[in-house]
Amino acid sequence: MSDGSRVLEVDGISKRYGDVVALEDLTFDVRGGELFGLVGRNGAGKTTAMRIVLGVLDADAGQVRWAGMPLDFVSRRRIGYMPEERGLYPRMRLLEQLAYLGELHGMADGDAERAALDWLERFGLADRRYDELQALSHGNQQRVQLAAALVCAPDVLVLDEPFAGLDPVALDVMTGVLRERAEAGVAVVFSSHELDLVERICDRVGIIERHHLVVCGTVAELRAGGPHRLWVDAPAAGSGWAATIPGTHLVRADGSRVLLELAPGTDDQSVLDAARRTGPVREFRPAQASLSEIFRDAVQEASP
Amino acid sequence: MTASAPLTSSGHSAVFLVARREVVTRIRSRAFRIGTVLLVALVVVGVAVASVLAHQDKPARIAFAGPAQALASSVEATAAALGAKVTVSEITDQAQAESDIRTGRLDVLVSGSATSPTALVETQLDPTIEAALDTAVRQAVLAATVSQAGLDPATVTAEVTAGKARVQILKPPNPDQNQSIVLGVVVAYFLMYTIAAYGGFVASGVVEEKSTRIVEIILSTIRPRQLLAGKVLGIGLVGLLQVTVVGATALLMIHLTRTFSIPAASPGAIAFDVAWYLLGYYFYATLFATGGALVSRQEDVQTVVFFPVVFLIAALLLAFSVVANPTRFSTIALSLLPPFAPILIPVRTAVSDVVAWQILLAIGLLLVSAIGLTALAGRIYANSVLRIGRRVALRDALRAK
Numbered sequence: 165m166s167d168g169s170r171v172l173e174v175d176g177i178s179k180r181y182g183d184v185v186a187l188e189d190l191t192f193d194v195r196g197g198e199l200f201g202l203v204g205r206n207g208a209g210k211t212t213a214m215r216i217v218l219g220v221l222d223a224d225a226g227q228v229r230w231a232g233m234p235l236d237f238v239s240r241r242r243i244g245y246m247p248e249e250r251g252l253y254p255r256m257r258l259l260e261q262l263a264y265l266g267e268l269h270g271m272a273d274g275d276a277e278r279a280a281l282d283w284l285e286r287f288g289l290a291d292r293r294y295d296e297l298q299a300l301s302h303g304n305q306q307r308v309q310l311a312a313a314l315v316c317a318p319d320v321l322v323l324d325e326p327f328a329g330l331d332p333v334a335l336d337v338m339t340g341v342l343r344e345r346a347e348a349g350v351a352v353v354f355s356s357h358e359l360d361l362v363e364r365i366c367d368r369v370g371i372i373e374r375h376h377l378v379v380c381g382t383v384a385e386l387r388a389g390g391p392h393r394l395w396v397d398a399p400a401a402g403s404g405w406a407a408t409i410p411g412t413h414l415v416r417a418d419g420s421r422v423l424l425e426l427a428p429g430t431d432d433q434s435v436l437d438a439a440r441r442t443g444p445v446r447e448f449r450p451a452q453a454s455l456s457e458i459f460r461d462a463v464q465e466a467s468p
Numbered sequence: 469m470t471a472s473a474p475l476t477s478s479g480h481s482a483v484f485l486v487a488r489r490e491v492v493t494r495i496r497s498r499a500f501r502i503g504t505v506l507l508v509a510l511v512v513v514g515v516a517v518a519s520v521l522a523h524q525d526k527p528a529r530i531a532f533a534g535p536a537q538a539l540a541s542s543v544e545a546t547a548a549a550l551g552a553k554v555t556v557s558e559i560t561d562q563a564q565a566e567s568d569i570r571t572g573r574l575d576v577l578v579s580g581s582a583t584s585p586t587a588l589v590e591t592q593l594d595p596t597i598e599a600a601l602d603t604a605v606r607q608a609v610l611a612a613t614v615s616q617a618g619l620d621p622a623t624v625t626a627e628v629t630a631g632k633a634r635v636q637i638l639k640p641p642n643p644d645q646n647q648s649i650v651l652g653v654v655v656a657y658f659l660m661y662t663i664a665a666y667g668g669f670v671a672s673g674v675v676e677e678k679s680t681r682i683v684e685i686i687l688s689t690i691r692p693r694q695l696l697a698g699k700v701l702g703i704g705l706v707g708l709l710q711v712t713v714v715g716a717t718a719l720l721m722i723h724l725t726r727t728f729s730i731p732a733a734s735p736g737a738i739a740f741d742v743a744w745y746l747l748g749y750y751f752y753a754t755l756f757a758t759g760g761a762l763v764s765r766q767e768d769v770q771t772v773v774f775f776p777v778v779f780l781i782a783a784l785l786l787a788f789s790v791v792a793n794p795t796r797f798s799t800i801a802l803s804l805l806p807p808f809a810p811i812l813i814p815v816r817t818a819v820s821d822v823v824a825w826q827i828l829l830a831i832g833l834l835l836v837s838a839i840g841l842t843a844l845a846g847r848i849y850a851n852s853v854l855r856i857g858r859r860v861a862l863r864d865a866l867r868a869k
Contacts, residue, residue, distance in 0.1 A: 251681030251684075253676070
């Protein structure tokens with residue numbers, strides 16, 4: 165599915181606004197055919213990074229490449245973009261508006277109009293193609309906004325907070341389309357605060373904190389790099405039991421169940437033995453850290 | 469941003485695409501259609517009213533009763549010499565004539581003796597007719613006096629009439645001056661209105677793209693200068709269409725009603741005015757676009773278009789002084805300046821002759837300054853169009869990379 169020559173590389177980009185640092189040596193790559201989620205707190209630099217990829221902002225240092233070549237005005241036309249601040253012409257008809265954006269991306273008139281109509285059909289808006297955008301409901305305007313990013317049949321999709329403000333149905337449409345585009349070989353990168361969603365649909369995740377990437381990898385890789393935690397349910401153990409086991413500490417307790425974090429080098433089998441000594445053990449399993457937990461840890465580590 | 473590829477891969481230039489969008493969406497807008505219909509209606513009604521007023525210039529009707537009838541031929545001849553059109557009649561029913569004056573069927577009734585007649589009018593006596601009447605009376609008095617002195621009245625009158633100062637005219641009066649002034653004022657208003665309106669569309673169009681944030685998507689595919697150029701070009705063409713429709717309507721109406729006979733109402737002169745719309749629009753549109761790029765909300769447009777609008781209003785006020793004194797040195801000098809030329813040069817050509825070098829100089833100055841302004845505006849626009857939020861200081865917009 166992944167094609168080595170189709171990689172969007174963000175290589176060491178930095179950006180300051182006066183004395184304020186927005187990005188410091190940010191590096192990551194997104195391969196064709198993968199969904200890459202960029203997460204980070206507000207102000208971490210996600211939007212600035214995307215604007216630099218699109219050439220809307222100039223980086224102070226660093227380079228953005230597609231298929232090994234620095235992005236320029238022509239190759240940027242192969243990128244579909246959904247900015248954080250949504251907006252299209254309110255008084256322009258849907259079909260014309262999408263076709264216009266397709267043409268600005270370099271498509272011929274006819275191709276652009278055909279692609280625009282295809283996407284309107286896909287989103288159930290074909291019968292409204294001669295309506296002005298402002299006549300549509302908020303949810304339908306969001307669909308048109310996504311179509312605006314897709315109409316140029318891009319090699320790369322850059323979407324800033326694409327899930328913000330979507331109703332559950334629109335959210336399913338959005339994730340479905342992004343998945344499908346990735347499967348068609350498009351490199352998809354988006355930012356989001358919906359960590360559960362990112363965890364569910366992304367092939368890889370990058371966490372931006374303090375203006376650069378602190379963690380990057382598949383969710384499984386991120387988990388492997390994270391702390392080793394165990395859920396243990398030993399009903400007879402009593403409340404102070406966890407504190408007696410060397411090399412562990414209690415993360416939290418849930419009734420008789422406890423979540424233990426193991427210090428590096430601690431053998432989980434010795435924890436099991438200790439639990440067995442207290443009586444019956446109903447549950448003993450490694451805890452799957454959620455992306456939210458991984459994110460919280462990464463953010464805490466990066467900002468002491 | 470790297471410096472390459474002004475063309476999209478399909479061959480349409482980005483400027484063409486942006487301009488086409490402006491033309492298509494604006495011509496379809498209700499504002500354009502209603503505005504054009506209203507302007508055309510205004511021109512039709514305006515020329516029709518002017519035509520009715522022009523044809524009201526009828527000859528004055530003068531009736532002579534009793535001995536005063538001896539004055540009739542003399543009054544008619546003198547009035548004609550003074551340039552007043554009169555029709556004279558001799559009546560017997562003085563009471564009927566008096567009532568005719570009250571009802572407006574007669575303008576002047578002259579009665580009494582030839583040497584001391586009475587002129588009866590409704591409200592006032594036209595000064596030219598009064599002068600013609602006085603002249604005729606003096607001749608009658610003179611004839612009576614010389615006759616009493618034993619001389620031949622005909623000989624004396626002939627000699628007196630022959631005594632006349634020769635007048636040498638350096639500058640013959642323009643018999644069509646009123647037409648010229650009306651046309652000059654109308655042209656000034658129309659050019660000022662059109663340039664301000666379409667310049668205003670540029671400013672609000674720029675702000676619309678900023679306030680809806682679509683500018684971020686567009687500028688990921690084309691350069692700020694291409695967007696600016698396409699917008700100015702597209703809106704300018706829509707304005708040209710409207711100006712052409714209105715100008716053609718005016719020509720048609722002038723032709724149908726034969727109201728204006730002066731050169732300033734000829735097709736060539738109106739084409740000249742349309743050309744000045746283009747020059748003026750180009751000059752001012754860059755200023756309006758720059759203003760629009762500095763703000764993010766429609767509410768703030770008023771503050772930034774203040775500067776160009778003040779210049780346009782100043783040009784209109786100067787136009788009135790040009791109409792009054794078209795050859796004064798100060799009005800000639802001001803009319804050559806780029807902010808005023810688009811309105812003052814057409815007005816000057818409407819009310820007087822303008823030598824070709826002045827027109828060429830005004831066009832040259834305007835083009836040079838407009839090209840310079842375009843470069844400056846492009847820079848300010850590129851540096852501020854993506855800044856959303858509070859108004860961008862002009863200094864920052866100029867300085868930023």
